[in-house]
Amino acid sequence: MEETKTSPIPIRAITRGLEVLRIISFGGSMNMAEIARSSRLPYPTVCRIVNTLVSDGYVEREPARKRFRVTGLVQSLSHGFQNDSRLVEVSRSHLVRLTKTLEWPMIVATRLGSSMIVRDGTHELTSLTLSHYYPGFTFPILDSASGRAYLAYCSPEEREACLRGIEVVEGSDCKHAINLARKHGDLEKIRQDGFATRDRNSFTSPPGKNSSIAAPIFNGSEVCGALALVFFATAMPMKAAIERYASEIKEGAKAISKELRSEKNGGASLDRPLSVGRDTFGLNRSRAQHEAMARAPRQPTTVRIGQTG
Incomplete structure (x- = not known):
C-alpha cells in the first residue's frame, strides 16, 4: 500500500x-x-x-x-539555537542606503511559522515613522506585504503547511484570505510584478496608518525573506508609491540576494532558507542599542509628502 x-x-x-x-x-x-x-x-x-x-x-x-x-x-x-545572522549582516548596508535615498523606513523580514518577523530595520534613522519596529516584532503573513511576497515565491509545500497552520490557529477569521492564497491568482500577480503591497496595515500601532511595499529576497534558488518599505498611508495613494518606490525596492532585494548567493560566511550553507527555524532571532543589535539610536540626534529630513514624482 x-x-x-x-x-x-x-x-x-x-x-x-x-x-x-x-x-x-x-x-x-x-x-x-x-x-x-x-x-x-x-x-x-x-x-x-x-x-x-x-x-x-x-x-x-x-x-x-x-x-x-x-x-x-x-x-x-x-539553548540549541544556532545563530546565523548572515542575512542581517548582508542587508544592513542596503537598508541604510535605501532609507537615505527614499527617506522612509525599510525592514527585512523572514518567516516564523505562520507569521513574519522583523530581522532588521531602519526606523531609528528617519523621522518618517509612527512606531519603531525592533527586530523580533512579528506580524501576520497573510496581512502584510512582506508575508504575501514570501508566500508568492516559496514552494507549494511550504505555502500549504503555512496556510494549514493559520487555519488551525485563526479558524474562520482568515478563511477568505487563505482561499485567495490557495487559488494563486493574487500570488500569481505578485510573481508577475515582482513585489507585493498592503494598504493600511492592520497590525501596526496605531492600526491602519501605514502601508507597505515588499519584494522577495532569495538565498540561492529559494526565497528566504522580504525587503519592505513602510510609508504613511495618508502621504500618497498606493499607485503613486508603487511608481516611485517599487523599482528601487526590487533592485535592493536583488542586490541582497546576489550577495547572499556569492559570499561565503564561515562555511554557512547557501542551500537552505534562512527563515526556517535556523535564523529567527539572530539579532544584530539589542533593544537597548536600538533605543539609544532612536534617542540620538538625527539629521534633518526633507519630507516630500504631496509630490507624485
Whole structure:
C-alpha cells in the first residue's frame, strides 16, 4: 500500500501556549487583559495558558501586582539555537542606503511559522515613522506585504503547511484570505510584478496608518525573506508609491540576494532558507542599542509628502 504524504497538523494548544509566551516575553510586563488583546484569544483561555506557564516556571506574577513577566527559565528554550545572522549582516548596508535615498523606513523580514518577523530595520534613522519596529516584532503573513511576497515565491509545500497552520490557529477569521492564497491568482500577480503591497496595515500601532511595499529576497534558488518599505498611508495613494518606490525596492532585494548567493560566511550553507527555524532571532543589535539610536540626534529630513514624482 502506498503511503501518502500529508502536511503535519499543528496542535492548537501548543501553538497558542507558545504565542502567549512570546507575547509576554516581548511585552515585558503585562496583565491578563493585555495578553488576551494581543493574542486575540478568549480571556478564559489566556488565563489557563498563563497559569500553566506560571506552574511550569516560565512566567511569574509580579509581587503585589496582577501583572506577569517571563522568568530566566525561558533562556533554556534557546539553548540549541544556532545563530546565523548572515542575512542581517548582508542587508544592513542596503537598508541604510535605501532609507537615505527614499527617506522612509525599510525592514527585512523572514518567516516564523505562520507569521513574519522583523530581522532588521531602519526606523531609528528617519523621522518618517509612527512606531519603531525592533527586530523580533512579528506580524501576520497573510496581512502584510512582506508575508504575501514570501508566500508568492516559496514552494507549494511550504505555502500549504503555512496556510494549514493559520487555519488551525485563526479558524474562520482568515478563511477568505487563505482561499485567495490557495487559488494563486493574487500570488500569481505578485510573481508577475515582482513585489507585493498592503494598504493600511492592520497590525501596526496605531492600526491602519501605514502601508507597505515588499519584494522577495532569495538565498540561492529559494526565497528566504522580504525587503519592505513602510510609508504613511495618508502621504500618497498606493499607485503613486508603487511608481516611485517599487523599482528601487526590487533592485535592493536583488542586490541582497546576489550577495547572499556569492559570499561565503564561515562555511554557512547557501542551500537552505534562512527563515526556517535556523535564523529567527539572530539579532544584530539589542533593544537597548536600538533605543539609544532612536534617542540620538538625527539629521534633518526633507519630507516630500504631496509630490507624485
